[in-house]
Amino acid sequence: MRCAITEFQQEQKKRMRSVQDAMDALNGKWKIAIISSICCYGKRRFSDILNDVEGVSNRMLSKELKELELNQLVTRTVLATQPITVEYELTEHGNTLQTIISELSGWGIVHRKKITGK
Amino acid sequence: MRCAITEFQQEQKKRMRSVQDAMDALNGKWKIAIISSICCYGKRRFSDILNDVEGVSNRMLSKELKELELNQLVTRTVLATQPITVEYELTEHGNTLQTIISELSGWGIVHRKKITGK
DNA sequence: CTGAATCCAGATGGATACTG
DNA sequence: CAGTATCCATCTGGATTCAG
Numbered sequence: 001m002r003c004a005i006t007e008f009q010q011e012q013k014k015r016m017r018s019v020q021d022a023m024d025a026l027n028g029k030w031k032i033a034i035i036s037s038i039c040c041y042g043k044r045r046f047s048d049i050l051n052d053v054e055g056v057s058n059r060m061l062s063k064e065l066k067e068l069e070l071n072q073l074v075t076r077t078v079l080a081t082q083p084i085t086v087e088y089e090l091t092e093h094g095n096t097l098q099t100i101i102s103e104l105s106g107w108g109i110v111h112r113k114k115i116t117g118k
Numbered sequence: 119m120r121c122a123i124t125e126f127q128q129e130q131k132k133r134m135r136s137v138q139d140a141m142d143a144l145n146g147k148w149k150i151a152i153i154s155s156i157c158c159y160g161k162r163r164f165s166d167i168l169n170d171v172e173g174v175s176n177r178m179l180s181k182e183l184k185e186l187e188l189n190q191l192v193t194r195t196v197l198a199t200q201p202i203t204v205e206y207e208l209t210e211h212g213n214t215l216q217t218i219i220s221e222l223s224g225w226g227i228v229h230r231k232k233i234t235g236k
Numbered sequence: 237c238t239g240a241a242t243c244c245a246g247a248t249g250g251a252t253a254c255t256g
Numbered sequence: 257c258a259g260t261a262t263c264c265a266t267c268t269g270g271a272t273t274c275a276g
Contacts, residue, residue: 203258249265
């Protein structure tokens with residue numbers, strides 16, 4: 001009977017799928033930088049993020065913010081100013097990413113040393 | 119004097135860069151699945167990984183394994199069998215990713231529930 | 237100010253066939 | 257078995273312009 005092996009592989013598949021789910025929500029060149037920018041300041045306007053995230057274009061920023069909103073990681077609030085301004089904020093769910101981002105940051109530092117600076 | 123703000127922003131930039139360093143090493147459609155496959159079994163052959171990672175082509179597998187090797191996350195060992203076989207294994211450094219992968223997996227499960235199943 | 241629309245170059249990745 | 261080479265469709269993302 002090969003149940004043990006089968007179950008083991010099933011677990012492995014589930015694990016891989018859930019990691020992929022996470023990565024799908026975070027993929028895109030700027031997502032993590034955008035999240036960092038917002039969470040760092042609490043609330044953040046479109047043009048602010050545009051300045052924070054070095055190199056991003058308004059086209060990409062708009063697109064990735066929309067995806068983050070779809071994934072319920074940020075909220076978008078239009079303010080009735082003249083001209084209008086828009087505030088982005090992390091949702092509670094978005095905030096749960098902070099642990100992961102911290103760990104990625106930590107690993108990234110070690111990794112960079114490993115590859116370059118030795 | 120604006121030192122506090124400046125330092126804060128400096129910290130933020132560093133953090134974003136190191137996260138990006140980490141993501142650079144892990145980007146690519148299959149990297150995490152490949153790492154999962156290898157670490158799950160200890161050692162793994164090319165054709166094994168090809169089977170484990172659903173949907174990957176030999177072209178992509180070859181390419182991403184090469185990148186993982188460059189980033190010193192896996193080692194490649196040619197065995198003198200007939201025909202030759204190749205074993206891939208996680209380096210010590212590659213193994214340090216397990217925590218992050220676990221967390222991503224955990225977050226991915228919560229996230230999927232949030233977005234779909236409620 | 238906050239985007240959306242268009243255009244376009246370059247990267248990504250699948251299918252297939254081939255080599256040692 | 258473990259890749260490499262080639263062809264080709266699609267995706268990505270920058271620059272620029274336009275709109276509410």
